[in-house]
Amino acid sequence: NAGVTQTPKFQVLKTGQSMTLQCAQDMNHEYMSWYRQDPGMGLRLIHYSVGAGITDQGEVPNGYNVSRSTTEDFPLRLLSAAPSQTSVYFCASSPEGVWGSTEAFFGQGTRLTVV
């Protein structure tokens, strides 16, 4: 059971480039989300999804797009990378519709540097 898989693990982009961070889970979880982790800031929610075809914005959505065409996959797109998007990105999933009732499962993260 792979759990939540993120690719790539590391990425360096030039300012203005676009890219997609991949996230896949094999646990048939309905709820998925993307967080960014910055020093001294903890984790902040970027976008989330409550099921295939349904997405919504979190706390810091600007500069990012998401889509959810299948239950398994929840890619995060950077449209035009900026140095402020240098961060560690985590994807998470949850098996139930209520985050508080059970644990969230996290991927190992993608460390992104924008130069």
Add this chain to the structure above:
Amino acid sequence: GDSVTQMEGPVTLSEEAFLTINCTYTATGYPSLFWYVQYPGEGLQLLLKATKADDKGSNKGFEATYRKETTSFHLEKGSVQVSDSAVYFCALARAGGGADGLTFGKGTHLIIQP
């Protein structure tokens, strides 16, 4: 809005010392409370949780009690080991659930010296 405040550290202790990491929260209603741990180079893992007032979550020798009157969820361990070195995050999920995920504190970096 909801928020979580925790001591940021780094917190440096000797092996077998007693550990307390403070966590307080601001939220409406009765949120669920969590401690997540992040070991070097890894994602976050659930350490323990409590879903209602006075509940005590425990795992791997760690404990935390949900205190509604002080809006706190302090993490404790009686005797820490070098392997406990990690970043610890306090988090909450809104009362009644919520698809918009968890609210995290800034994390506490714990360093245990042999």
